[in-house]
Amino acid sequence: MQLARKLLYGGITILLVAGALSLATSLHASAYEPGVLDELSSVEVPPAKLEPCLHCHIQGEHTNLWTPTARWLVFGTLGLVFLFGFWQSASIWTQRKPFKPLTTRVADWIEERYQIAKPLNEMLKKPVPSFARWWWYCLGGITFFLFIVQGTTGILLAFYYKPTAEAAYASIQFIENEVYFGAAIRAIHHWSANGMIVMAVAHMIRVFIMGAYKPPREMNWASGVILLVLTLAFGFTGYLLPWDQRAFWASTVGTEIAGAVPAVGTLVLIFLRDGWGVTEATLGRFFGLHVLVIPIATVVFMLMHFMMIRRLGVKRPL
Amino acid sequence: MKDRSSHEILPDDKPVPFFPDHLMTEFWVAMGFLGLAVIIGAIGMFHHIGLEDPADPLNTPLHVKPEWYFLFLYQLLKVVPDYVFFGQIEGRVFITVAVIVALMAWMIFPFFDKKEDTKRAWWIRAALSALALIAIIALTVWGEVS
Numbered sequence: 001m002q003l004a005r006k007l008l009y010g011g012i013t014i015l016l017v018a019g020a021l022s023l024a025t026s027l028h029a030s031a032y033e034p035g036v037l038d039e040l041s042s043v044e045v046p047p048a049k050l051e052p053c054l055h056c057h058i059q060g061e062h063t064n065l066w067t068p069t070a071r072w073l074v075f076g077t078l079g080l081v082f083l084f085g086f087w088q089s090a091s092i093w094t095q096r097k098p099f100k101p102l103t104t105r106v107a108d109w110i111e112e113r114y115q116i117a118k119p120l121n122e123m124l125k126k127p128v129p130s131f132a133r134w135w136w137y138c139l140g141g142i143t144f145f146l147f148i149v150q151g152t153t154g155i156l157l158a159f160y161y162k163p164t165a166e167a168a169y170a171s172i173q174f175i176e177n178e179v180y181f182g183a184a185i186r187a188i189h190h191w192s193a194n195g196m197i198v199m200a201v202a203h204m205i206r207v208f209i210m211g212a213y214k215p216p217r218e219m220n221w222a223s224g225v226i227l228l229v230l231t232l233a234f235g236f237t238g239y240l241l242p243w244d245q246r247a248f249w250a251s252t253v254g255t256e257i258a259g260a261v262p263a264v265g266t267l268v269l270i271f272l273r274d275g276w277g278v279t280e281a282t283l284g285r286f287f288g289l290h291v292l293v294i295p296i297a298t299v300v301f302m303l304m305h306f307m308m309i310r311r312l313g314v315k316r317p318l
Numbered sequence: 319m320k321d322r323s324s325h326e327i328l329p330d331d332k333p334v335p336f337f338p339d340h341l342m343t344e345f346w347v348a349m350g351f352l353g354l355a356v357i358i359g360a361i362g363m364f365h366h367i368g369l370e371d372p373a374d375p376l377n378t379p380l381h382v383k384p385e386w387y388f389l390f391l392y393q394l395l396k397v398v399p400d401y402v403f404f405g406q407i408e409g410r411v412f413i414t415v416a417v418i419v420a421l422m423a424w425m426i427f428p429f430f431d432k433k434e435d436t437k438r439a440w441w442i443r444a445a446l447s448a449l450a451l452i453a454i455i456a457l458t459v460w461g462e463v464s
Contacts, residue, residue, distance in 0.1 A: 187362020
């Protein structure tokens with residue numbers, strides 16, 4: 001049907017409906033004329049003038065036909081426009097493309113740009129032997145998880161820690177007493193560090209006993225030992241950071257022992273202490289090692305460690 | 319060689335997909351440790367890790383002890399005689415160098431252990447681990463009480 005014809009029929013419909021309804025309401029309005037309801041005196045009915053119908057304001061003061069006609073025309077047209085819009089929307093809705101959930105659309109968007117689905121799927125669906133789900137194969141994974149905990153809590157602590165001789169001690173006090181959950185974060189960092197060493201050693205003993213270090217997994221073992229040394233280095237450098245008596249003297253003695261190595265000892269000692277004695281420079285050096293150098297090295301060796309074990313698979317137990 | 323090909327998964331391994339089966343196992347273990355961390359944090363709110371007195375380079379404390387995981391090495395350094403090998407080498411230097419050499423050997427020994435694994439070797443390694451662990455724990459406890 002042409003639009004003009006549609007509009008014509010629509011207009012006629014509006015006129016007819018509006019006329020009929022106006023007529024009906026006008027006639028009905030006469031029931032609200034004063035005096036009509038007064039006769040029903042036994043019933044408590046509010047006076048019509050004071051309690052008008054709020055929907056159409058038919059109070060009896062406009063008894064002519066044109067007020068309701070104009071009202072019905074305006075609102076009727078608006079209603080028809082609304083119905084027309086609803087109808088159009090509904091017909092577009094029925095002709096829509098097949099529905100795709102938001103997740104699918106996001107996945108499609110990513111796939112269109114990165115083409116990652118196939119390798120990712122291969123990676124995720126890689127078969128793992130059932131025996132690899134025994135708890136003793138989880139020790140390495142726990143170590144990794146604790147490393148993530150350490151990274152997270154370490155970042156939170158680094159927001160407030162100040163690696164200078166004057167401020168370090170006070171900043172730890174500030175973390176413990178003033179910062180929201182600062183004491184909790186420090187406790188988690190402290191105990192996860194110990195847990196990480198325990199888990200790493202347990203993982204190493206498990207691998208050693210089960211003979212999983214044998215070829216072709218020697219490089220896994222070598223990188224694992226390096227990771228253990230890095231974990232211990234984390235502990236050693238982190239121990240100085242509170243800058244209290246225990247920290248200061250443990251680091252003094254520890255670096256002294258490193259200095260006892262023939263030939264390279266003195267160089268190592270000067271490198272670690274950044275000078276001859278344990279000073280603020282040492283604190284800065286240990287801080288840099290603890291939050292930048294050792295974490296980056298650990299992540300690099302962890303990546304190698306994980307990539308190799310993904311390729312080679314967990315060793316089948318005897 | 320059975321061991322070298324062990325990355326090929328056999329039907330009697332009853333393979334499961336890495337995701338979700340294997341990853342979910344790891345995930346729940348991690349969640350358990352996360353719960354543990356939360357508990358530790360909650361306790362840590364009331365029992366602070368705390369600090370000793372501020373560092374004072376002029377005031378050496380009577381007992382200097384490293385963290386527990388270095389304690390066995392520290393104890394080894396403490397109990398070694400001043401001079402070993404007929405007074406030729408300083409004891410501390412010997413222990414330090416020996417530990418570094420042992421660590422390096424420990425790192426590269428798989429490159430020389432290419433034999434097929436056996437049940438017997440398994441038990442020998444387990445016994446060696448137990449012995450080493452007992453020795454380390456004994457040294458640590460000794461260091462802790464001394």
